[in-house]
Amino acid sequence: MNKNAKEVSRRSLLAEGIRSFSLLCVGGFAGGMMGRSQSQRYCWQIDPHKCVMCGICATHCVLEESAVKCVQAYAMCGYCKLCTGFFDPSPQALNTGAENQLCPTGAIVRTFIEDPYYEYKIDENLCTGCGKCVKWCKAFGNGSFYLQVRHDRCLNCNECSIAIACPSEAFQRVPYDEPYLLKGTTSKG
């Protein structure tokens, strides 16, 4: 019994020692990491200048309805009557008929302002982020349509599925307080 008790106390002393050591390690590790840490968090965003509008954004998001949507930089838009982002490359007529539209879901709202100008606005509930309009707008227009991660929808996954799949490294982490890379305000825009 006595021997047993001694053994037990020796064991618990050993355990105590190892535990303290581990705790010290964890503490030191925590300290080291904290030195590197920032209270700042990051979230995902698309650099519109790197995006090649491959269409992956529409299908690879973990959300059924992608968190990526097309947005309009109004200040860059030409308000063209013949918008290459809006109209099918060979439209039947220049009106808002579905058969004339490039967007597969009819997410672009065309509104007459004054002759010959029209406003083009994205209905985000319909947009799938396929990037078709972006591609054509960039190729033949001013490039005012571009894709952005919409942060009211994005779950800010630890590892964004689109970022893995994006072929052009357009998906990047940006500071939480400035979660958009808006065209016209970034360096190259």
Add this chain to the structure above:
Amino acid sequence: MIFFVRTAPFLILLLACLGAAEDIQRFPPPDFESGYVMPATTTPQPRAGWLNYLDLAVLFTALSLASYLVIYKRNRPGIFALTIFSLLYFGFYREGCVCSIGAIQNVAYSLFHANSAIPFVVIAFFLLPLIFALYSGRVFCAGVCPLGAIQDVVLIKPIRIPRWLLQSLGLIPYLYLGLAVLFAAQGSSFIICEYDPFVSFFRLSGRLNIIIVGFSLLAIGVFVGRPYCLFLCPYGAILRLLSRLSLWQVTVSPDECRQCQLCEEACPFGAIYPPTPEETQPIRKNRKQLAMMLVLLPILVALGSWSFSLLAPTFSRTHPAVRLAEDISLEDSTHSETYSDASQAFRDLGQSKEVLFNQARNLRNRFSWGAWILGGFFGFAVAFKLIGLSLPQQRMDYEIDNADCVACGRCFSYCPVELKRRREKKSSRSAPKDQTIQEQ
């Protein structure tokens, strides 16, 4: 008019070819006369930053509560209620992100990328459950982890799994942990998040193959206790090691064991071990076995290193830059006309191939080192397990192995001694009144 419409795209095409590829204001924004005001691009903001600290506070509270319920209260219904809460909060409300298991990768990434910053909340999510494990065992698994929770609620009809199977499949988490750290450290991907089987349930959407895996795991989980925890979870592997050292160990019953064997049947995770027979093998034989294992250790480590180093080229292709470099050099050498998406994007941006090839070479180098270390680590884990198995065990009673125990509390109410203690506790609460009556 129709003619114009039909030809307009081609005219514009011509026009576009004259201009540069970069965005230029081909059509200057107009001056409106009608008083139209240009709207600004809306920027809906992400979840408010302070809410992340709320998550942290919830984590800390839940861990404390779990410790209290497991160690002090010994209350299975309480633990189960906490489990449900965590499933709802960390699972369905937070949609499985941020989580301690995934945080392994953020930590590994930032350890190997000196200029990357890791958010404070993520470090805390990584460390808090580990610190708690040093005191009260795997209480994180008991009632806080949403992945553990979703498996715990479907565990309806547990069957017993042979111990050898548990032990050998139990080696997979170390491999998974090693792979996750390797891929995160190299910056190729976060595999724990990518292949998280249950997160699609929390988000109610996800990739089909992952959903199928998740469903199968849950279906298996009806009979086999927490299959992900037992055979996959890399964070569980770390928790196992630390919980061996915990100050307050989870016990079936704090009182004397009557060796009725009831509890061994109760644990769905095979964490309760029977007492060792009085006269086990002669000490000498044990020693011999141990010595053999110690010789085996370097052999297993070397074997692991070597066999994983063969996989290094495959591993390195998980990094997008390596893949891209390989695509490009292949396309260039075969004078291919069609480019892969990534290669097309790279060429369009006109970046330097030299820089890319250099980066790829560096990465391959690092991957080959990484594969050696990973293989060694896994060999070490296997050897360690064998050594552990051949060490002479001494258990007087039915005892919980703290590393295996996820502190679910199921066994508490199976122990007749414990039940007696509970009855006595209950009656002693109402005892003073009885006594006064008796005295009168």
